[in-house]
Amino acid sequence: MISRRTLLRGAGVGALVVAVPIPALAASDELVPNVFVRLDDSGRITATVPRPDTGQGVRTVVALMVAEELAVGVRDVALEQAAGDTERYGSQAVTNSTSVRQLATPIRTAAATARCLLVTAAAQRWGVPVAECTARDGAVRHPRRGRLAYRALVPAAAALDPATVPVELTPPEKWRLLGKTRDGRVDARDIVTGRxxxxIDSRPAGSLVAVVARPPWIxxxxQSVDDTAARGLPGVVDVLTLTTPADGQGGVAVIARSTHQALRGRDALKITWGGGTPAADSxxxxxxxxxxxxxxxxxxGFERxxxxPLLAHAPMEPMNATAHVRPDGVTIWAPTQDPGGLRTQLARQLGLPATAVRVExxxxxxxxxxxxxxxxxxxAVACSRRVGAPVQVLWTRADDMRHDSYRPMSVHRLSAEIGAGGVPVRRAHEVATWGLTVLPFFSNPALIKASGDHFPYGVPGDVTVTVRPAxxxxxxxxxxxxxxxxxxxENFLSEIGTRSGLDQVALRRSLLPADSRLHRLLDTAAERxxxxxxxARGTHRGVACLEEYGSAIAVIAVADPSARRVLRVHAAVDxxxxxxxxxxxxxxxGCVVDALSTVLGAQITVRDGHVAQSSxxxxxWARIGQTPEIDVTIVQSNAPLGGLGELAYPPAAAAIAAALAGEEPVTGMPFGTDVG
Structure with missing residues (x-):
């Protein structure tokens, strides 16, 4: 049974739920027991999705959880994306693979609260015990009294105080949808049909478009801007020099009535650039x-x-944002990973109350x-403030590739003392890398170590991190x-195993606790x-594991090293x-394709002060024809719900590299090419 106090406490999910209020009782034509679920008297069920969907499918999981707890079909749940509002929804950041594991308790509890209110209202109308009533297929049912559709119960349920109604979540053994449905994303049809x-599609009425002339070197x-020719072109409205960091990365923005006109205006600018590092070379x-x-x-002992290399994010949708700055506030339309945090930042930066900032x-x-x-x-905010109209800032693919916030370069030296039987008995891992400029405190060596080092095997040793300025x-x-x-x-361990003539799976099993999650997952992946x-002749196999984000995974890759082709990837995940x-x-x-791409050669290089890659x-990035067969086995356990969005990338990259290397040493990443 879940009380209101338990919901507010968050059952271990931290600030996300602590900040979730139970609002005042709703009007009689709507049942709104909490900020996540709403039912109206037509029977329509609406679920609010508090975190952005960046491809990880959080909208689908929210729909499944609400449908499960309200005993309806997934298609019976309408989804509404929440605007930025940390006071109402708590943290809305999509980071560290936390979305589903932090939303599961509050979303399920929200929907279960609505169900229990509806069942209580029906029981009161019939004059029967609540325990004799059940919810199923959008109605409350009783063996003798019949059924009442949810829509008929909304007014009575809305009159109840949610804090007075005991709430019980549907136990897993009674789940109809969660953990069982084979359906894909609820929005898959809309995605593939362009709906x-x-x-990048967000242009409110009266919007202008801006593109930015960005620094030609880092x-x-x-130093000087001649915008005469640009201003003389049709459709060009204004030209604005952006400062950094207040206005983003800096540059010169051309604001026009269309994308084509803005791009033509940018081409017509005559800019003298100075400063920076024009001779920079990775x-x-x-x-x-x-x-x-x-x-x-x-x-x-043995050393490698x-x-x-540097890596770019390169999402399929290039960077963009739309802003409308008005005297009374600002509205943002953006594919952000943190709408609540963005709202707070803009309010502080613009000197506005949070209520005057809306992030769609x-x-x-x-x-x-x-x-x-x-x-x-x-x-976008700087451009809109300049012209007093909505402005969408668009980055081209080359802008996106050459002015990203890149994954840092790093060099790793690993050494091990090899004991009897060729097994490592002591190790050292020395790292030289850069911090994250977007979050300066992430230059702390201890924090970098905590983020990166997840060595699960029973080999004593230490990791030391040296941080250079990025x-x-x-x-x-x-x-x-x-x-x-x-x-x-993982590649170091694989090379030790190859050098010692050891079976790679057996080597890892011998270094893991027998009762560990990874032990079981290795067995599953090996069986698959x-x-x-x-x-098979001419093929080689690579193995890697990771336990992180509250989850665990073992990966085995099969490749043909002579053809530089990965044939199959088997993953067992818990x-x-x-x-x-x-x-x-x-x-x-998705993680496997990212891993394949980076191992096969995707990297960012800097020559003569600028990023060489543009698209x-x-x-x-890997093409369809390069994608291997990917076999994913889900191993259920009693562990708390874990995260997933980033989990498979590290071990998949390691396993693929080891498989492609065959009997040769792995020298770096990308496989077989110079780094930097």
Whole structure:
């Protein structure tokens, strides 16, 4: 049984639910027992989705949870995306794979509260005990009294005080949908038919469009701007020099009546640039990181060095935001990862009360950590404030690729003392990397270590981190530092196993506690991959594991090293209870494709002060024909609900690299190419 106090306390999900109020009783034609669920007297059920959907499928899981607890079909639940409002919804940030695990208790409790109010109202009308009534298919039923549709009970249920009605969640053994449905996303049809509205589709009436002339090399700023020709072009409304950091990344914005006109205006600008680092080169940065490693490892024996390149986020929807600054406030339309945090930031920066700032959260065409940042929004605000009209700032693909907040470079030196039987008995992992410029306190070596190091095996040793100042913008990239640490650690273990002639699965099993989640997952993945059979001629297999975000996963990749082709990837994943199994598989598959892409060669390089890559032609993300068969096995457990969005990337990258390397050492990432 769940009381109101338990709901407000949050059952371990922290500030998200602590901030969720139970509003005053609703009007008699609506049942609004909490901020997440609303029923009207027509029987319509509306669920509010407090966090953005950036591709992780949170809207689908919310619909499933509400439908489960209200005993209706998924299609009976209408979804409404919440605007930014941390006071009403708590944290709305999509970070650290927390969305579903932090929403599960409050959303399920919200819907269960509505169900229990409806059942109580029906029991009172019939004069029977509540325990004799059940909810099913949009109605309350009684063995002798018959049925009452929800719509007929809304006025009576709305008159009840939610705090006085005991609430019980539907136990897992009675679930009809959660953990069982094979259906895909509730919005899949809208996505594939073009009905879904993304940030890039958001142009309120009277909107203008702005594009920005951005620095031609890292850190450059405009010294002089001749905008005469640009202002003379049809449709160009204004030209504005943006400052940094108040107006985003800086540059010169051309505001026009259409995208084409804005782009033509940008091409017509004559700008003199200065400052910055016009000779910057990522090969020099890599050499600097190499030199930052201690002169000698504390452990002698087998040693390897792994080098990791810069990576761009490259979401399919480039950066964009629309702002309308008015005398009485501002409205934002943006595919942000944190609408509540954005609202708070803008209110503080503009000197407005939070009530004067509205952030409309749009669906996002990918994010991977990039959309937690606010630079496109700040650009749109500056442009709108200048012209007094709504302005949409659009980034081109080249803008997006060359002015990202990149995953930092890093160099990893691992050494191990090898004991009897070729098994490591002591280890050291020394890392040289950069912090995250978008969050300066993330330059703390201890924080970087905590983010990246998840070595699960019983080999004593330590990890030391040396942090150099980042020479360009760096930010959160899927799995943050874990993607690099796990890649190095798992490939190092694989190389030890190969050198010692050990079975890779058996090696890991011997170094894991027998009762660990990873032990069980390794067994499952090995069974799916038919590990006990010799690999087909010309193929090689790689293995990697990770336990993080409250979840665990084991990955086995099968590749043909001579053809540089990955054939199959087997993943066994434990997220506690998989509320939406097809969503779990989709998340793992997405991580595998990201891993494949980075291992096969996608990387960002800097030459002559600027990013060399400009699109998917030279930032080579995996194509459909390169995608392997991906087999995902969900292993249910009694563990608390875990996160998933970033989980599979690190071990998938490590397993794929090991499989592609065959008997050769893994020197870095991307596989087989120079880093930097």
């Amino acid at each position: 879904t509205r993304y940030g 850190g450059a700023t405009p 090969r020099t940065w890599l050499a600097d990181l190499r030199s930052a490693l201690p002169a000698q490892s504390p452990v002698t 060095v792994y080098e990791m 959260t749009t669906t996002s065409g990918g994010a991977f950590g990039r959309r937690i940042e606010t630079d496109p929004v700040l650009e 020479p360009l913008r760096t930010g959160f990239w899927r799995a943050v530092y874990a993607g690099q640490f796990v890649y190095a650690e 991959a038919r590990w006990t059979r010799p690999p 997220v506690g209870v998989a509320l939406h199994p097809s969503g779990v598989r989709a998340q793992v598959e 998917f032609g030279d930032y080579a």
